[in-house]
Amino acid sequence: MQAWSDIKEQLVKRILSETLWLRGELQEPYIAESRVDFVAFEQSEGRPIRVIAVYSCKASLRERFQQDLYWAEKFRSRGIRFCFITLDNDGVLLQAATQGTLSSKQAKMALALYDKVYLLTEEPIRYHQRILRPIDSLGEDLHRWQQAD
Numbered sequence: 001m002q003a004w005s006d007i008k009e010q011l012v013k014r015i016l017s018e019t020l021w022l023r024g025e026l027q028e029p030y031i032a033e034s035r036v037d038f039v040a041f042e043q044s045e046g047r048p049i050r051v052i053a054v055y056s057c058k059a060s061l062r063e064r065f066q067q068d069l070y071w072a073e074k075f076r077s078r079g080i081r082f083c084f085i086t087l088d089n090d091g092v093l094l095q096a097a098t099q100g101t102l103s104s105k106q107a108k109m110a111l112a113l114y115d116k117v118y119l120l121t122e123e124p125i126r127y128h129q130r131i132l133r134p135i136d137s138l139g140e141d142l143h144r145w146q147q148a149d
Contacts, residue, residue, distance in 0.1 A: 053081040100127035
């Protein structure tokens with residue numbers, strides 16, 4: 001797993017970017033980079049690079065949805081899992097994980113948007129376990145995805 005700033009392989013950056021043309025301007029496209037925080041990819045001799053998952057890391061869900069809604073569909077269409085790692089400073093995801101309460105738009109959106117949401121908590125996750133996961137399960141999920149594809 002590598003941070004976006006550490007990725008030297010340009011192919012990985014191209015896979016995680018999108019070519020856009022500004023409206024009314026056809027001469028020069030704009031390359032929009034996803035600039036996710038971490039990328040898990042597989043590179044082996046004689047095989048093409050395969051991006052398995054990308055991870056966005058923030059202290060809370062605030063202000064992530066506008067960008068993440070766009071990139072989630074782009075990544076899924078390329079067979080890449082899109083995950084979120086958070087401290088959950090707002091507590092909305094921890095409340096959903098421990099009490100089953102989906103009282104906020106943020107929590108509902110997170111469960112619909114991300115393939116997995118990893119919480120940095122020691123509280124047991126009892127609800128929505130398919131999406132909400134403790135951070136220590138990240139390696140296990142990544143390994144399972146790598147084997148499945």
